[in-house]
Amino acid sequence: MMTKLKLRGISKNFGRGAVVRDLDLDVADEEFVALLGPSGCGKSTTLSIIAGFEQPDAGELQLDGKTITAWAPQQRNIGLVFQDYALFTRMTVRDNLEFGLKVRRIASSERKRRLSEFVERLGLGDILEHRSSSLNMSEMQKVALARALIVGPSVILLDEPMSNLDSAVRARLRTELKLIQKEFRQTVLYVTHDQIEAMTMADRIAVMRDGAIEQIGTPREIYDRPRNRFVAEFIGEPAINLIKGHIDEAGNVSTEPHGLVKSRQNWRYSGDLLLGIRPFDVLAKRTPDATTVPAVITDIENLGAEQVVHFPYGRQLICAVVPRRFSRVGETLHVAFDFANVHAIDPSNGEVISNGTEATANRRGVEVRQ
């Protein structure tokens, strides 16, 4: 597929040090890419550079095959949606939508045609004559998006557009935004700190830390095959358990409570390691067997459809996801892991040694070769 937006070697310093370091990124035509990372990772600065509000200290920016690094923001065919929407609050929804078209000197007949098309497809008819100051948050969000879409930009940049919204509204808008993006085949770059937004909407996720991209891939790849400890911990809710363990020369794994466990896996590694196990992959049973160790539940988080049980494992606190109404605080459950589900991490550098290929293959519904 054609590359719509291309970043090569983009760097930016703000006095105290590099905010964006030598960043490469390709966004394909009609693709939805999320830039995901914690506060201060450089994701918003990257967006500002693409929009043209910041000049990079080094690197090149291409849009539709043209180098635009030195272009002024208004010369770039880019749409923007921010956290605070920046709608013209004294104008009606109609005026807000027409504004960008007028600035671009689109003929009045074409303006009318586009306006009625977008109003129809986005279902804005009822609020068209409302002042934008009278809209609720989710309507504002939709109008801001419509205003960006209507001028037909090459790419739309969204900077944490849902941060100020209630979680219920956020959940609804995630679905809507994704459907609109697909329907309009709009190329989107979406900045967020919320891994759920990235996972549920993006075709690909670029996970950022300290100004650099740690990993880029589809939601399944990022979740099933994290490249390092940072990505493994940042993606997934509840967060992945990181259990201290050891692999001997023969490939057998041991953890403090479980002792030695034979594993069929070829780790190509020996020594201390961290066993990254998603709470969904921890088996918590009512009855003990040869593979389990007892665990006393110290905390329970009710998720509605399921529950998270927390318990000490050796000297660590870990958790498991179990069916709803399964357990209660104080109960003893019996826990085990399937080592095929383990993301093995080298504790010295945080790199992932192995991503438990069998488990991830299972998760993707692929047949496992025996």
Next chain:
Amino acid sequence: MSYLSVAGLNKRFDAILVLDSISLDVAEGEFVCVLGPTNSGKSTLLKTIAGLHRADSGAITIAGQDVTGVDPARRDVSLLFQNIALFPDRNGFENIAFALRQARTSPENIRRRVFEVAELLRITHLLDRQPRTYSGGEQQRVAIGRAIARRSKLLLLDEPLSNLDARIRLDLRIEFRRLHRALGQTFLYVTHDQAEALSLADRVVVLNGGKIQQIGDPDEVYDFPSNRFVAEFVGAPSMNLIPARWLETNEGHVNIAGPGFQIPSPNGVSRGQLPERILLGIRPEELRVAIHVAPETPFPALVRWIEHYGSRAVLGIEFGGGIVKALVSSDHFALAEGPVWLGFSPRAEHLLDIERDIFLSPNGD
């Protein structure tokens, strides 16, 4: 016996009734979450209990004392807000010690308390640093420390996690539960986030339009919602509500029919109970999805989109002219856009009488 008691509280801002006959009892040591959307009145309720707003009518009792007209400083409550307002020119120690100094606690007691609190919150290393050097999560930990240091019997928390990064929010969420157990204080915690309320609270108070919709423990509120608002607000993704009506079969049984389906009514539901128009409530995790037709999955449908959550996925499914959502494991074989077969067995307590906006009661009475 209840530690905090709110009786018939009303509060009007201009023409708008923001608190509408709120009555609520919180037991000593209980963790209660007030859950509601923006403008439901939840923050106003908290501020009225704190004494920052005065109620138009009604009474507030704390530890057996009527405090309705009492000055905020004279109520034994601590407050923690969404906006972290640490003193920027004081270090962590002084921020946490603030309320203790105001209460004229002796220096050695202040020192002891601050260190106790700091250890509990794992922020000892922040005590001699200035707030500007803190990360967002660290700031909020210190703010929590300041709120709990005084050991007031009642801690009022107003969306304390809302302004934080998603990951930090998650890490701190479980912390509140542990903190509550360690301190034994009574917590009243306001949030718009149903996941926070379900995971933290002993009991949840669902508020909408200034009115209490339901009070119950998390499982009760999830399993037996009192009305449509609670059913849709609690649970993510929301409960599916499918329009339906009743049908009498030739054999004299009562069936429930909707666009594209007809199923027997749940056990214990009699014809007399069923109103003309109902909504059939199906939790997304209770929807059966298969790629082949089977007695358990007899109705054709179409997966329109998939939302990945990692180990779980949500399917957006076109069915009966609308969209229903199914929560499935991410190794589910129907994890692709295209035709599928659906099945569901509604529970009696998830049949909503649209006219009266109530669910049928589980026991059939």
